[in-house]
Amino acid sequence: MAGKRIGDHQVGIYKKLRTRHGQEVAAAKSGISVRSARRIDASEALPSQREGRSWRTRADPFEAVWDSELVPMLAAAPGLTATTLLEEIQRRHPGQYDDALLRTLQRRVRTWSASYGKEREVYFAQAHPPGRLGLSDFTHAAVLQVTIAGAALLHLLYQFALAYSGWRYVEVVLGGESFIALSSGLQNAAWMMGGVPEEHRTDSLAAAFNNKAEHELLTRRYDALCQHYGMRPSRNNLGVSHENGSIESRQGTLKRTMEQALLLRGHRDFADLDGYRLFVAEVFGRLNGRVARKFDEERAMLMPLPDRRSSDYEEVDARVTKYCTMTVRKVLYTVPSRLVGHRLKVRVFGERLECWLGNVCVLELQRGQPDPVSGRGKVVDYRHLLPALKRKPGALARSVLRDALFPRTEYRLMWGQLKDCLPEAQACRLMVGLLDLAGNGGCEAALAQRLAVLLAAGAMPDLERLQQEMAPRPAHCPVVTVVLPTLASYDCLLEAA
Known part of the structure; x- marks a missing residue:
């Protein structure tokens, strides 16, 4: 019967059953045909003891072309498949x-x-002693479809893993695979572990290696970072991802774990970025609990940390223009007018900028990211330009930053309504007044809700009424009159005691 060959073990089962049952029953119980049972009963030899068959049961259909045509084609191109050969x-x-x-x-x-084909790739299983190897890599997380307050979050996930224990650290990264992201993530992982491994491996990250050079050259900043922590930097060969397998295999489990956690959560929207970061930390905190015993064993073998962290920022120069703007890494930022004309030292962190004038930090800004299409970006804070706009409200009408000045959609829609219904000068004054109320009155969200109601009704805003309703009231402090007692009254108090 068609199927697998009958082996020694199956024959043994049949012979054992044959001592208690008839031939047909024993054959059925051991899963063989009656014909095979008769052949087994007629022979004392086991299947492994019989000589192999040296003859063909039917003619070879490819005998005429195998040696003359098929073998030469296979020898010339061993990668040819049987389907291609048959078609030819x-x-x-x-x-x-x-x-x-x-x-x-x-x-x-x-x-x-199997007999004459080309040599195949051989993989060598590696032994990873505790404390020897740590690995870093980035992975795109768009497949997770995470949103922040309803807006899609374009981000990466940085992952550091220890090869021996499998302990991992995961961090949300906005932007690309930059040195700042690598340095920040690696140092955060090191200080969370309480030590560093002997070797740190990445793939051919442009943030760590100069891939355009003829020889493997480390970037100056990455070399300084590894020397600061006493780690030996290494990377896998370009395009050979299995050499970085200890981290590549965990990239798949990272996304699967996040996907399962999001499904269990019920939705993928978070109120803010900090909430999403906390969610990621909780997910992988539970995951690390599975390897706690091995991690405790490996942590004892890690090298000690240095006295302090290395710098995890990049320092660039930026001059503030007369338009109260400066450009850092292809992103335009607005700044207060008091900094116009100054050249600032800007420390670019992963998510913020620190602007230094000499040894004084004069401003901190949230870092923006360039648009994927245009390659440029804007981070505009209308509060920086409010003092100048209040003096020159007419400049709002044709300002190149006008649409970016509006903090919410309701303000932009209200500007469109004011521009259509009022003279330009009056519309500018009223819009600047609304922005001043939102910024200095601390009621940006509440005012946006009121503007939405006015837009739905097609009504014009009354600035004075809105100011009376929403502007903060000056605090009225009660007048307290303090009467100091005479010194003689203390003498009377002492005598009574």
């Missing part, structure tokens, strides 16, 4: 070779490849 033989010999012969040809090609 059918083209050369029309009507002689049917599609039903494909399985026969596949077996012949497999046997030939």
Whole structure:
């Protein structure tokens, strides 16, 4: 019967059953045919003891073309498949070779490849002693479809993992695979572990290696970072991802773990970025609990940390223009007018900028990211330009930053309504007044809700009424009159005591 060959173990089962049952019952219980049972009963030898068959049961359908045509094609191109070879033989010999012969040809090609085929890639299993190797990598997280307050979050996930214990650290990264992201994530992981491994491996990150050089050269900042922590930097060969397998395999589990956690959560929207970061930390905190014993063993073998962290920022120069703007890493930022004309030292962190004038930090800004299409970006804070706009409200009408000045959609829509219904000068004064109320009155969100109601009704805002309703009231402090007692009263108090 068709199927697997009958082995020694199956024959043993049949003979044991044959002592208690008839031939048909024993054959059925051992899963063989009655014909095979008769053959087993007639022979004392086990299947492994019989001589192999040296003759064919039917004629070889490829005998005429195997040595003369098929073998030369395989020798010239060992990567050819049986399907391709059969199609070629059918083209050369029309009507002689049917599609039903494909399985026969596949077996012949497999046997030939095992005997004469090319050498295949060999993988060597590696032993990772505790404390020797740590690995870093980035992965795109768009597949998770995470949103922040309803807006899609374009981000990466940085992952650091210890090869021995499997302990990992995961961090949300806005922007690309920059040195700042690598330095910040690696140092956060090191200080969370309480030590560093002997070797730190990445793939060919441009933030760590100069890939355009003829030889493997570390970037100056990455080399200084590894020297500061006493780690030996290394990378896998370009395009050979399995050499970085200890981290590449965990990139898949990272996304699967996040996907399962989001499904269990019920939705993928977070109120703010800090809430999403806390969620990621909780997910991988539980994941690290599974390897706690091995991590405790490896942590004892880690090298000690240095006395302080290395710098995890990049320092660039930026001059503030007369338009109260400066450009850092292709992103335009507005700044207070008091900084116009100054050249600032800007420390670019992963998510913020620190602007230094000499040894004084004069401003901190949230870092923006360039647009994927245009390659440029804007981070505009209308509060920086409010003092100048109050003096020159007419400049709002044709300002190149006008649309970016509006903090919410309701303000932009209200500007469109004011521009259509009022003279330009009056519309500018009223819009600047609304922005001043939102910024200095601390009621940006509440005012946006009121503007939405006015827009729905097609009504014009009354600035004075809105100011009376929403502007902060001056605090009225009660007048307290303090009467100091005379010194003689203390003498009377002492005498009474």
